[in-house]
Amino acid sequence: xxxxIELLNITKRFARTxxxxxxxxxxxxxSIHALVGENGAGKTTLMETLYGLYQPDxxxxxxxxxxxxxxxxxxxxxxxxxxxxxxxxLVPPLTVLENIVLGAETTKNFFIDLKKxxxxxxxxxxKFSLNVPLTEKVExxxxxxxxxxxxxxxxxxxxxxxxxxEPTAVLTPQETVQLFKILAELKEQGKTIVxxxxxxxxxxxxxxxxxxxxxxxxxxxxxxxxxNPQEIAQLMVGRPVLxxxxxxxxxxxxxxxxxxxxxxVDRRGVEALKSVSLDVASGEILGIAGVEGNxxxxxxxxxxxxxxxxxxxxxxxxxEIVGLNAREVFAxxxxxxxxxxxxxxxxxxxxxxxxxxxxLQALPQFSSRLSMKRAEITSNAELLIQKYDVRPPxxxxxxxxxxxxxxxxxxxxxxxxxxxxxxxASQPTRGVDIGGIEFIHRTLVTxxxxxxxxxxxxxxxxxxxxxxxxxxxxxxxxxxxIFPDNKVEESELGLYMTGSNxxxxxxxx
Amino acid sequence: xxxxxxxLAFLAQTIRITVPYALASLGGxxxxxxxxxxxxxxxxxxxxxxxxxxxxYYTGNPLIGVLCGIAGGLLTALIHxxxxxxxxxxxxxSGIAINLFAVGITKFVLEILFHSSSNSDRIPGLPHIKLxxxxxxxxxxxxxxxxxVLFTILIIVASQFIIFKTRFxxxxxxxxxNPEAADTVGISVTLYRYYGVLISGALAGLAGTWLAFDQHSxxxxxxAGRGYIALAAMIVGKWNPLGAAAACLLFGFAESLQxxxxxxxxxxxxIQMIPYVVTIIVLAGFIGKAVAPAADGVPYExxx
Ligand SMILES: Nc1ncnc2c1ncn2[C@@H]1O[C@H](COP(=O)(O)OP(=O)(O)OP(=O)(O)O)[C@@H](O)[C@H]1O
Ligand SMILES: [Mg+2]
Numbered sequence: 001x002x003x004x005i006e007l008l009n010i011t012k013r014f015a016r017t018x019x020x021x022x023x024x025x026x027x028x029x030x031s032i033h034a035l036v037g038e039n040g041a042g043k044t045t046l047m048e049t050l051y052g053l054y055q056p057d058x059x060x061x062x063x064x065x066x067x068x069x070x071x072x073x074x075x076x077x078x079x080x081x082x083x084x085x086x087x088x089x090l091v092p093p094l095t096v097l098e099n100i101v102l103g104a105e106t107t108k109n110f111f112i113d114l115k116k117x118x119x120x121x122x123x124x125x126x127k128f129s130l131n132v133p134l135t136e137k138v139e140x141x142x143x144x145x146x147x148x149x150x151x152x153x154x155x156x157x158x159x160x161x162x163x164x165x166e167p168t169a170v171l172t173p174q175e176t177v178q179l180f181k182i183l184a185e186l187k188e189q190g191k192t193i194v195x196x197x198x199x200x201x202x203x204x205x206x207x208x209x210x211x212x213x214x215x216x217x218x219x220x221x222x223x224x225x226x227x228n229p230q231e232i233a234q235l236m237v238g239r240p241v242l243x244x245x246x247x248x249x250x251x252x253x254x255x256x257x258x259x260x261x262x263x264x265v266d267r268r269g270v271e272a273l274k275s276v277s278l279d280v281a282s283g284e285i286l287g288i289a290g291v292e293g294n295x296x297x298x299x300x301x302x303x304x305x306x307x308x309x310x311x312x313x314x315x316x317x318x319x320e321i322v323g324l325n326a327r328e329v330f331a332x333x334x335x336x337x338x339x340x341x342x343x344x345x346x347x348x349x350x351x352x353x354x355x356x357x358x359x360l361q362a363l364p365q366f367s368s369r370l371s372m373k374r375a376e377i378t379s380n381a382e383l384l385i386q387k388y389d390v391r392p393p394x395x396x397x398x399x400x401x402x403x404x405x406x407x408x409x410x411x412x413x414x415x416x417x418x419x420x421x422x423x424x425a426s427q428p429t430r431g432v433d434i435g436g437i438e439f440i441h442r443t444l445v446t447x448x449x450x451x452x453x454x455x456x457x458x459x460x461x462x463x464x465x466x467x468x469x470x471x472x473x474x475x476x477x478x479x480x481x482i483f484p485d486n487k488v489e490e491s492e493l494g495l496y497m498t499g500s501n502x503x504x505x506x507x508x509x
Numbered sequence: 510x511x512x513x514x515x516x517l518a519f520l521a522q523t524i525r526i527t528v529p530y531a532l533a534s535l536g537g538x539x540x541x542x543x544x545x546x547x548x549x550x551x552x553x554x555x556x557x558x559x560x561x562x563x564x565x566y567y568t569g570n571p572l573i574g575v576l577c578g579i580a581g582g583l584l585t586a587l588i589h590x591x592x593x594x595x596x597x598x599x600x601x602x603s604g605i606a607i608n609l610f611a612v613g614i615t616k617f618v619l620e621i622l623f624h625s626s627s628n629s630d631r632i633p634g635l636p637h638i639k640l641x642x643x644x645x646x647x648x649x650x651x652x653x654x655x656x657x658v659l660f661t662i663l664i665i666v667a668s669q670f671i672i673f674k675t676r677f678x679x680x681x682x683x684x685x686x687n688p689e690a691a692d693t694v695g696i697s698v699t700l701y702r703y704y705g706v707l708i709s710g711a712l713a714g715l716a717g718t719w720l721a722f723d724q725h726s727x728x729x730x731x732x733a734g735r736g737y738i739a740l741a742a743m744i745v746g747k748w749n750p751l752g753a754a755a756a757c758l759l760f761g762f763a764e765s766l767q768x769x770x771x772x773x774x775x776x777x778x779x780i781q782m783i784p785y786v787v788t789i790i791v792l793a794g795f796i797g798k799a800v801a802p803a804a805d806g807v808p809y810e811x812x813x
Contacts, residue, residue, distance in 0.1 A: 053693065053811075074695035089690040091683045092803070102683050103694030105676040112676055153694070 002065055004029035004161055004192035005050065010059035012045055019045035020056070021216040027161075027209075029064070032183060032193045034203040034224070037213030037236055038433040039405030040391070043196045044086055046213070047163045051083045052076040063161070077103075082159025084150040086166050086196070092139035096132050097121065100153050124155055128182050142293065143170040151182065162186065163194045168202060169431050172291045172459060174498070180206050198433050200229040200243075212236050237435040247445045250469040253282035256453040257303070257422045262312035264298050272298040273309070274477040280422070280453040285444065287468025287486070288457045291497050295477040296457045297339065300426050303455075304336045305329035316422060330359060335415040339426035339457070345411040346399050353381030353395035356414050380417075388413040389439065405436035412440055416447060423447060426457045441467060461490050475499045519769060521648040525723065527761030528661050529554070532716035533739035534746070534753040535668055536709030542672060542748060543705025544685035544698075546806035548604035549589045550713045551736025552611030557582040557717025559615040562727035563622065565632040574632070575657075575718055582714015583707055585611065590706040594699055597808035608736070616729055629727040657719050664712070668750035681705055685802035688809040698809045713739075745792060747799045756791070763787040 005027040012020040019042040027033045035043050049056050052070040061068055063079050070076045076083075090099050097114070100121055106113045118134060125131055130148045138146060147167060154162055164183075168176045183193055183206060197203060203210050204224060212220040212235040220235045233241040257280040264273040273295050280286045290296055301307045303314055305326040314322050316332050324332070338344035346355050357366050357377055366373055366380070381395035388409045391402075399407055408428070415423065425444065429437045444467060448454055458464050464471060464486075471483040473496040481496045533550050540547035560581025565574030585607060592603040616626065623629045637654035652658055672678040683691040684701040692698055713736065720735075721727055738760055745759075746752025763784040770780045 051693070072695065072697075073693050074697070077695045083693070085693065089687070089693045091687045091690050093686055094679070094683065098679055102679060102691070103696050105679065107676050110676075111670070111674045112679060 001028050001030065003027060003062070004064060005194070006062035006065075007046065007050060008060045008062065010046065010049060010056045010061075012042075012049055012054055012056050018216050020049065023059075023213070023216070023218050025211055025218060027192055027194060029192050030187065030190050031208040032187055032195060032206055034207035034210040035194055035196045035213065036198070036200070036203060036210060036232060038215075038435055039431075040215075040403035041213040041236075041433075042216045043213055044165055047083065047165060047194065047196065048085075050076065051081060051163065077157055077159075080158065080160040081163065082154030082157055082161070083163040084147075084154060084165060084167055086169075088143075088146050088150060090138045090146055090149060093137060095135055095137055096141065096145075096149050097134040099138055099149055100134075100156050102153075104157050121152065121156060124152060128152075128155065128185065129178065130182065144172065144175050147171060147175070147179075151179075155186075159191070161192045161194075163196075165196045166198065166431065167195070168197060168199060173461065173494070174291070176202070198431070198437075200232055200434070203232065204229060214238060233434050236433070241434055242438055243434070245441045245445060245466040247467075248449070250284050250448065252284040252469065253451065255279040255281045256317055257455065258313075258315040258318070259299075259303065260313045260315075262299070262302060262314065263310045264295075264302055264307065265310045266298070272477050273302065273312075275312070276474075276477075276479050278472055278479060278482070280455050282421070282451045282453050283448060284469040285448050285454040285456055285467050287464040287471045288455065288474055289461060289464045289471055289493050289497060290459075290474035292459050294474045294497075296426075296474055298477075299474070300336070300339070300424055300455075300457060303329075303424060304334065327359070330418070330420070333421040335418045335420035335423045337411055337415050337423070337425040337428050339430070341404075341407055341411055346407060348400045348407075349398060351396045351398055352385065352390065352402075352410055353377050355399050355410050356381050356384055356395075356417075358414065360414070360418065384413040384417055388443075404431040405433050408432050408440070409436065412443060416443065421453060423452050423454045424457075425454060427459065428456070429458075429460070429463060437463075461493060464493075465490065473497055518648050519765060521652050522768065523758070523761045523765040524652050524658065525761075526764050527758050528658060529716035529719045529735055530739050530742060530757035530760055531661055531665060531754045532719065533713040533736055534742040534757050535665060535750055536712035536716070537740050537743040538668065538672070538709075538746075538748055538750055538753055539681070539705045539712070540709035541705075541743065541805050542678075542685045542802055543681045543702045544688060544802055544804040544807065544809070545590070545593050545702055545706050546600040546604065547586075547589065547706065547709050548601060548736070548740060549585065549607040550604075550709065550739055551732050551734070552604075552608035553582045553585045553589075553710055553713035554717040554720070554736050555608075555611040555615055555730070555732040556585045557714030558721040558731055559618070559717070559727050560714070561718035561721045562629050562632055563618075565721075566622075566630060569633070571633055571635045571722065574722070575635070575715070578718030578721070579711045579714045582710040582712070582717065584710075585714070586706050586710020589710075590703050593706070593808065594702045597810070600806050600808075611732075612730060615727070619727065619729065627729050631725050632721070634722050634725060657715070657722075660715075665750055665754040672750060677704070682802070685804055688804050688807075692809075692811070702809075741788065744799050744801075745788070748802065759787065759791060760784060 003026050007023060007025045010020050010023045023046055037043050045054060048054050052072045052075050061070060068079060101117055106117055121134060130152055132145055132148050167179060171179060187193060195207060207224045210222050210224050210232060211218055212232060214236060229243060233243060259276060259278050262273050262276040266272050276299060288296055302309045305324050309322060313320055321329050321332055342348055361367060366377055378395050385393050390409045391406050399410060429440050444454060456467055468486050471486055471488060472479050473481045473493060475497060476499060533554055537547055537550055557578045561574045561578030564577025565571050589603055589607055592598045593600045619629060620626055635655060638656055680696050680701050684698050688698040720731055742756035742760055743753045745756035767780050767783045
């Protein structure tokens with residue numbers, strides 16, 4: 001079979017890093033090719049070079065066996081390449097339809113031909129079961145829909161080579177299954193697909209070939225049916241990786257965090273939390289499983305003082321914290337790893353050392369009355385960078401330039417260094433590579449063993465099952481079930497998560 | 510008294526004041542929708558007025574004067590475009606520099622050509638289109654017979670469609686909201702930002718042209734802050750052509766009222782406040798949150 005994509009000896013340097021170092025990658029036409037590697041390995045850079053967003057410093061590109069020069073996305077689109085970017089490339093105030101046609105508009109007497117365009121897109125959406133609200137503004141739709149819009153954008157341009165950069169990072173398990181059905185269908189039609197992902201089960205499930213990158217180089221090309229997750233993981237990280245968490249039996253102490261009959265009605269009048277009660281004891285991890293958007297975010301924001309519940313009570317060691325603001329809540333012994341690390345966890349244009357003292361900046365440890373204690377801030381950063389293996393190990397590096405996994409480590413380091421009794425961890429490993437996941441999981445288990453009470457919220461069932469001591473399932477603003485241990489089948493959790501277990505849910509009410 | 514104030518002459522005066530605001534404000538909409546802040550409108554108006562005067566004076570043909578006014582605006586805007594889009598300098602500073610430059614250069618050339626530091630020689634006005642049905646009212650006929658008034662009304666309405674319904678408008682808005690996203694679908698951010706700034710140059714140049722013909726001469730500093738008022742109107746109008754034009758009409762009305770009331774025995778200081786008080790009330794009371802295009806004023810760096 002002929003090759004659809006040949007990237008030959010590509011080298012791409014940024015100011016300080018060599019993101020791609022003499023990389024050669026060949027993708028067979030009509031196949032699904034997975035590209036994996038640690039955070040910062042250079043996967044995105046390689047694909048954005050193919051797409052014309054970067055110019056390689058050396059190397060050649062061949063598409064369908066013809067040498068090409070790709071100066072900008074304009075050229076790559078003409079060559080039939082479509083890309084779904086790791087960070088969505090959508091224009092929020094424009095409608096879904098406008099976003100899909102942008103750059104490839106059909107016009108009729110100067111005006112965009114809405115009628116024809118709507119018909120065309122509806123047909124595509126139907127064919128691939130990618131339902132999207134065409135007239136809604138993108139800023140008003142969830143990330144799952146945005147992901148579909150991105151895919152429709154590529155298909156609408158008749159892309160025949162489709163690159164997807166971590167498309168499943170923000171999808172629910174159901175949406176992922178749906179996406180994979182679409183990819184299989186596209187392959188059926190002879191399209192070529194490159195899929196970047198950190199989830200090895202996805203690689204095994206859908207790809208024909210897999211290429212592994214590490215530190216800017218390709219370290220292996222494998223045929224998927226002839227390999228296994230263990231081998232891929234080892235290639236990625238350069239050492240054997242534990243794909244499951246090792247942890248001892250938990251010895252739960254007294255309840256520390258108590259949530260009682262918590263209700264939250266949001267500004268639009270939607271009851272996002274409906275009388276939620278739970279408690280977390282010292283020395284245990286309570287996992288909250290659930291499809292995103294079922295009240296988990298609001299629960300976390302109520303506990304951390306970011307929003308105020310409509311009614312109910314939240315206590316830390318028996319002391320009421322409802323009504324306190326985030327700073328006061330932190331002072332009472334709470335740490336928070338937020339789900340949106342860019343928006344809530346970091347000030348992205350500040351350095352690592354500054355981010356490592358965010359919310360701690362007023363402590364006498366770091367500031368005297370008039371000025372910040374620079375030496376202390378730097379030595380604090382050096383210590384944490386070493387302990388949590390943050391790369392690059394430079395306290396002055398700006399966090400924007402860090403890979404996603406390393407940004408996450410900065411947050412984990414800060415929140416755990418706070419030495420709080422209660423740790424709220426929301427999606428702590430989203431977008432993080434398997435080496436990083438292993439590390440973050442180990443850190444959380446260690447914190448548990450030292451007697452912290454940990455509330456873990458995750459859309460990743462694997463993570464919930466392997467870390468939690470007890471599991472609560474949220475559906476539609478309610479806790480519909482609490483399992484006293486983690487010996488649950490994924491499929492059973494799934495039933496509760498999707499609300500299919502209606503009788504059981506009614507029983508729980 | 511009321512009927513005295515709100516006469517046909519009053520209406521004519523309001524329109525006369527509104528036209529240059531509306532043209533410049535519309536220019537601001539195009540530039541900022543594409544992501545380039547344009548406080549250079551002030552200088553563009555001034556250069557437009559001067560070029561129109563010189564063109565008309567030397568050819569004796571007001572139509573050539575109009576073309577010169579547009580060209581003067583385009584050239585000034587071109588400077589702003591190069592500095593903001595290619596050199597990626599701070600757009601506010603570029604705008605201020607252009608405004609100061611315009612004051613200096615017009616004064617300098619005024620001296621050379623007309624041997625005066627304050628005003629040019631007299632120029633003829635624009636020929637009028639005869640509109641039979643309003644000929645009985647000379648004020649109104651004079652106004653609506655003015656091709657620039659007709660053009661202004663036309664371009665305001667057309668712009669509403671251009672910005673929101675055409676391919677050009679869609680791309681312009683995309684470039685102003687999220688240039689990276691526009692880039693990834695193969696749209697040249699540089700090209701569309703140039704379009705936006707240059708259209709604003711042509712329109713603000715035309716605003717200057719209006720001022721010159723209205724007064725039949727160029728006077729030093731005759732833009733008199735109109736570029737800034739036009740920007741304020743653009744914001745009040747939430748970066749929409751119709752909204753901006755409506756805001757300009759409101760400002761024109763308030764200013765006209767101020768002129769009208771000057772003979773009415775009220776304290777002048779109080780009367781002079783009227784346009785500004787109206788602005789503040791409108792801003793605070795009726796408009797709500799005005800959200801600028803997300804990438805307005807932010808240069809686009811291709812390799813991040
Ligand atoms: N625009 C840029 N300027 C400077 N350095 C960059 C830029 N983009 C990426 N890098 C660096 O290049 C390297 C490769 O980054 P890249 O985004 O390709 O990694 P990745 O494999 O996609 O990682 P992840 O799994 O976290 O998405 C990293 O060290 C990153 O910091
Ligand atoms: Mg990436």
